[in-house]
Amino acid sequence: MIELWADWVRNPWNFRRRLRDESSVVEHRIAAGLLSLLQWACCLWIVTVLVAWPKDAVAWQGSGEITQVAVGLGQRFKPGHWTPVRVTLISGDQSLVGRLRLTTLDSDGVPVHYVTDQDISIASGESGVVTGYVRFGSLNPRLTVSVIAEDQVVLERTLGVGEIGEGVLSTDYLIVTFGESLGVEEATHEKLNGAHAYHAASVTAASELPLRWEGYDAIDVVAIGTSDLSALESLSEKQVRALQPWVALGGRLMISGARHANDVFRSGGLFEEWSPGELQRVSKEVRTSDVANYLSAAEELEPFDVAVISAIKGNVQAFVDSSRRKQRPLVTHYPYRLGAISYLTVDLDREPFASWSPRAELVARVLRVNEDDNDLASSSSTGIGKVSHIGYDDVVGQVRATLDQFRNARPIAFSLIATLIGVYILLIGPGDFFFLKKVIRQMHWSWLTFPAIVLSFSALSLWLWQLTRDTKVKVNQLEVIDLDVESQLVRGTTWAHCYSPRADVYSLGMQIDDSLVGDAKVLLAWQGLPGDTLGGLDATSLRPALDFAYTIDVDAESEESIQQLPLNVSSTKSLVGQWHGSFSSDSEFALQTNRNGELLGRFRYELPYELEEGLLFYQNNVYPLKRTLDAGQVVEMAGLSPKKLKSQLQSVRGMTVASAPYDAAATDDVPRLLDVMTFYDLAGGRSYANLSHRYQTYVDLSSAVRNGRAVLVGRCARSVSRLVREGDSLESDYDQQWTFVRVVIPVSTKSETEDGAL
Template sequence: MALPAAAMAQSPRPPKIVGVRVGVDDRYKAGLWTQVEVALLGGDETLDGELSAIAPDGDGVPGRVSTPCRIQAGRETTVRLITRFGRVHGDLTVEFRSGGREPARRTFETSARADGEHFLPALEFRKLFVVVGDSDLGVEEAGKLGGAEPEHRPVVARLDDVRQLPTRWYGYEGIDAVVLSTGRPEIYRGLADDARADALDQWVQLGGRLVLCAGSRAEEALGDGSPLRRFVPGRLEKVISLRQTGALETYCGGRSGLLLSGKDRGAMRAPRLTDVRGREEVGEADLPLVVRAARGFGQVLFLAGELDEPPLAGWTDRPLLAAKLLDLPVARAEDSRKSSAMMHHGYIDMSGQMRSALDQFAGVRLAPFWLVAGLIVVYILLIGPGDFFFLRKYVGRMEWTWLTFPLVVVLASLAAYVLAHRLKGDRPRVNQINLVDVDAESGRMRGAAWLNVFSPRTESFDLSVRPRATDARPLMAWLGLPGSGLGGMDPRAAGPLLWTEGFRYAADLDALLGVPIQVWSSKSLTARWEATAAACPAAELAATDRLLSGTITNTLGFPLRKSLLAYGQSAYELGALAPGRSVRLGAMTKRSELRTLLTGRRAVLTDGDKYRRQTTPYDQSSLDLFYILRIMMFYKEAGGRRYTGLWNDYQGFVDLSDLLKAGRAILIAQGPADGDENHRGATLVNNGEPLDGPQDQHRTMYRFVFPVKEGKSGEWRVESGEKSNTLHSPLSTLHSPL
């Protein structure tokens, strides 16, 4: 026994998985890309291997994402991955494999406290704000102003170190806004040669919201060479002392004087911007205080003042200002439309309605209840009284029931199988809708696809999307169902585990490999991609007194159907735009209120000879994909949850209502009909081959974002004096690239 004992004593100590951290400051959302940090303690050897994180998808199927890594001997190594969690209260299994060695494996579970041994449950139906600074900058209190229930209030993830920020733009997918304080410029110096700054910028340009607060140290934090310089909507001239703040108080609806409240009295240090790009929402004399600037499909809100410095830090109305910058409600609104969507439809989010619409497959029918009930009655009659009377009257030998009974069962089973195949078909089906966004100023394109795949047999698929843009960089994922309904990501009871092996994410997250789909079942998927736009309609647009003028020309090689141009709160119905057709806009062009077009709002004469506004209720049961997507694209402008009775939290990036506040014009149009394969946004492929057929539903919606040269009344600015406030309209412009 001495030799085996000696051999065991000499075996090298393996690496150990010591902890895990999920999300940003341990906060993340269910069903969206999330950064995971895994801490490993090296053993006696430096090992090259593969680290995997395994988490269930929205259907409870395990999904594995892997990355190569090196574990240094005797040292702690942190490895970052990005994955998706399909359960609010789920678990995460981490594996490290190296060669033929026994893998290190550990499973982490959710808990009320994140301590490295456990991680917090995922968020649903709550805003997630990331704040970088010494405090939460009043964002926590701002989230309470709207009177929402505690389980629906915004959550603040506060960081004092930018190294905790994601290194990939899609790591921000579950984050609604990032707020940066520049009170300590030194914490941002590490971003200069770091992927985090580029990831943050890319996320903003793809639809994110960044709030940048600059005070006394603005020149140091935002000057030339600073990694944050790119986000400043203008040229930083100098930092001045501001002694009049009435405009800022009016802007956020403050009830107390900024320079007269609290212990921090005196002037406010604020940077002066010149050559402003964007809309000045508020200013004092020639000093812009709040600037809203579009950046691609996202936006930057610049505050000339530091929320973490006196006097703003001690201002009793600081939460009101934070709420204004984040577009949060500041008073309890009337209860949103009482929704019975979960009871009647099984979803409470707009994405759930889209999933339901995508689940209606051509050639796949459900057996009606009367048919099922009738067949059951016939089956019972055949195996009972029918078998008895047949044997007694025609055969005369009752013992033959040992033959006739199983024969009837087999024939009935074959008949049911044939009937099911006639109802369900024998080939996979795909329903898909694409949204293609193009920013005319930057030439950037982003795309999204939502797909449901139906399989007539139990089978595994290797799924990816093939966008039309040759330089597209796609991300492929499953689409979960928010809420606690049947199949939701927050189920009241854990369902049975149908698959143990699950599927794998491709190395670049551009494909799902080995996705299992049960017989006569469907799988919900989604994809996002970015690319350089090859073409865009030509537009020259200007606005005076908030009225658009100019021309739009369809320079694309295909028609744009049911075109609608939105600007501010107005909408222009342009109809069909054939290739080469131009539309001229002017003072006499018919326009409508955008919300009126979205909601069917109209004035109705009551019995008391008074008019009241009446809207067409949103149809929560509609299966019209374009109808659903149009509301998702302008969800806030349509009235949000008050109008629809549904959340739009899961796929909230689709809503570009905020770009209208930044002075952009948005053209939306339906693409060619389903059969036109040359103008699809993207095609779903299985093992490299298109999966859909000619009968499958494939729709594409296009949306083009144009800059507008704004004239004297294109925007309003508040300016205060010592005795009164006045409104005037500065000549800041957005430059058209056309």
């Protein structure tokens, strides 16, 4: 036997013949078994080597290292939101040149490469920091950080679960403080609680702040104190330019400052555009009882500095001295384009407020002034109970469900599938047995009946699949266009669902109609589903669904922002496009309000789109427009009859019913869905909609109405944004499309026109 194996080493090709001729039966079987085992082991080794072989050849031969990866702000991030990733690199004995690539899973479990146009160039022996942007698909993601040069991996580091930072739910509140503590941490821990948790993060170094506005996408409020001028002056021009558009596009800023208020709000100052009014002076307030009484605080407050303001913008929430209400506000809220600013006229990070325990209550009241009061209470059973059968708990989930309804691609009902499976099991088991046993009485015919049943049900399944699928690419799209008349800023949000009839890859971008805005900046990505249901962003784990990764180019602007997106047969992909720019219009809005809060004046509509089903919202009233608005048409407010705003929002358009329950599962009433999204808080919030509105809260314009502005809402038959595939428009592939325009209009009050100041 040993001689046979020695001969195999010398001449393996002749081994099997000698084994058969010269060995016994037992020896032959043993040797043949060992030979087969050896052959299978060799095959397994070859397959393992091929699978594990690195896909990207490393051409760069120098040394280098990815030393640090900082995710989010204050090491906090939200899944489904744009998140900054700061990567610290050290070059070795050669210069490090390339681009940053971040890889993680989207909410469908598909790997995504996130790239930017920023070039990396670090001299030999030096270090540098580069920032990328990513959207995580789950609470516990993995992240691969790579440096790419000429499509080859130069450096790479993978961060596993728990190494990235602390993820918070996609619908939780995340408040970031820059600089010294303003009491936000105490407020979130002690005073703020409700259906959605509050989280505080702190950024002490200016270098940690993003250089692009989307870096603040996951943040609900940015809180800044002005008492430390050196910290504010350390902000770069790019960082200030990143913060300004974020607030303008719907973000919220909380500023606290008295001592250096004039330095930051003056002409040419860092926060000139965010000035709350005309700053007169900074004075010492010795009467502190009104502040304590406002907070129902028993603890006394020492005298403090306060900024005295006139010509105040927006609404005053609380006053320092009730005897001098016109010039001594404590908290004021005012709009900044499509966003909002809350200003406290005192230094919360300085004494006596820094050590005053009721400070947390003051901050809590400021932070929750624009929130749905029902959302702060414990979650109602009516809202939470719906999740089990509709699959979502946020209005964005209802948007996804609506856009998933393609007219010629209806999904097969689960009840039908369950029924067919039950019938199949009955036929192939007891049905077949009793038919052969009792009817034919010949059991051997099972060789014919069994495959006949299998083939019949296979053909039925194939027929049902062909019946319910479409053979063409289809797109459903909902877009909301917001225009701020005062600043001529336009913001667009486009939700699109793409249906693919076959397995294919798509390179997609988004084009904006240049008749409205010619310099649009577009950010196109996948759209997530908030919640912990199947496919939800708040799931604790997510497994890769495909090995094939697609690419999102954050700097691609319009064409092919998404490259090589894989879609399976008869599958859909949810996308969201966020874009903004400026528009030029000759529209004139001269609206005023009388003592009863009713609108007076007129406006001339000059946008390049006809506006249908127009409604003008202001304070507690809504003014239905009598006809479709054409370009150049003038509307006199005297000819419009107001209705109660809440009754309008809680009724179905076109019906005379004063109030109707909201159906959170409906997918066939897009105008009513948009009304709830636009004025969620004013409509009653969760107590009315049975859904939260926390994933994309900037869509809610309730704060604009609260801050004294009017909002004109209407529908356009023409789309403003369009998906393109490899440069060609997909407009001919659109199945259903809705476009809504919302115009935010300033309103002058009697006090402003006559007195000039509060």
